[in-house]
Amino acid sequence: MNKIRVLIIDDSMLIRKILTEILNSSPDIEVVGAAEDPLIAREMIKQLNPDVLTLDIEMPKMDGITFLRNLMRLRPTPVVMISTLTEKGAGITLEALTLGAVDFIAKPKVDVVSTLNSYADEIISKVKMAARANLSNSNRALKTREPDKIIEPANKRPGSDKTIIALGASTGGTEAIKVVVRGLPANTPGIVITQHLPAAFSESFVKHIDLASKMTALIPKHGQAVESGHIYLAPGDRHMEVVKEGSRYVIKLLDTEPVNRHKPAVDVMFRSVAQCAGSNAIAVLLTGMGADGAAGMKEMHDAGAKTVIQDEPTSVVWGMPGSAYKLGCVDYMLPLEEVAHKIVSLV
Structure with missing residues (x-):
């Protein structure tokens, strides 16, 4: 070789x-x-x-x-x-x-x-x-034009705020995430995101997400409730979990050991959402090296969540989504440009 x-x-x-x-x-x-x-x-x-x-x-x-x-x-x-x-x-x-x-x-x-x-x-x-x-996809966000029309979710049914979206990514994810959020309407249910990044990068990256999206992106505080129309990015030095308190989803930030060598880890977030949201959740796994998020996506799938991964041709590295695919826990495997539309259709 x-x-x-x-x-x-x-x-x-x-x-x-x-x-x-x-x-x-x-x-x-x-x-x-x-x-x-x-x-x-x-x-x-x-x-x-x-x-x-x-x-x-x-x-x-x-x-x-x-x-x-x-x-x-x-x-x-x-x-x-x-x-x-x-x-x-x-x-x-x-x-x-x-x-x-x-x-x-x-x-x-x-x-x-x-x-x-x-x-x-x-x-x-x-x-x-x-x-x-896959170098042709490493600057895909530059080439991906905004959808001509963003499809709004149907009028919210009573209790539809029970839906929560959990998204994980790593290598190539900073651009892939921007492509996805650009296609989501302002009234999308709350999204929690874990992207492997150092702590010093969190504030800069959340500003990039906020500029790309019609939703409001922020770094959450410990104990903050998840609201529709908002995107919550895990800070680079804490795991992010979601728990249910009454009728609300609440974010917990944990200063515990790395999982899969990562902190924050996608598996930590996915597992917590599986436990508190069950079939009211949507799991999304984008481009990334390694297998973080695959086991957690399986737990979400087993709990009744809908699961979406980015396909191999549009991924920079098909490690994380590919690992989930091998576990047989994927409902939809899509090109990056189609992920946002699928999320809207599942809400």
Whole structure:
């Protein structure tokens, strides 16, 4: 099997050295070059024809966003962004994902040796995933036009606020979620969303959702009730559960151990919705690496919920939805552009 050929683009010699050593430690990966700025990288890409790039955001001569925009226009290549975990870094990284970057990872903390092993596992797995990613879908939100007409749900029947929608996603999900919410009317029942993101990215991403949607998107507070017309995004450092208190669904935020290596985890959210909503729930699982959400979707399906997954051709990575499909708990498997319409029809 051919090794995955990686080009590292970063202005820090130390970061280039660390990433080179980490990636070359995998038998499936070969770092074929390292460039200190995008202008040098441009020539190396022509010479070396890498399979995957790692790209720093802030660099001399040309910033990472400008370089990425040009790259995706002229020579689309899978890119993993190397991001600072700050509010500013979050906004720029989300812009990079909109432009077509497959995924991102935090800059390694070079002074914290104890974290480098887990960091190494993560960057290696993300580079391997990027090499297999369906690149034509990584900037799908840019190409997906808004529906000509958004179909409003039928007049609410008495008690129809009992419906709750739970949606999970990971790699490629920041753009896929925007495509889905763009097609939902303002009076859609409450939606709880778990997307794998660091805590510093939550506020930036919820603003992106709010701008894309006719609903109101927010980071919930512990104990907040779920209301129709609202989207609740799990904060990046807490699991989100839903419980029933009287006739209301109420959000609980938990600072407990990661599940499936994630915090927040989709399985935690789905399992709680299965228990409190049963057949009054709709589960949606979009593009993402791994299997988080599959077991929880099965519990929702077994409890009577309707289940929807994104199909493989339109997913950046068909890990999470594919895992749910293998468990036999999927009612509807659809292209991304049809997910919102299906949600409206099920409400």
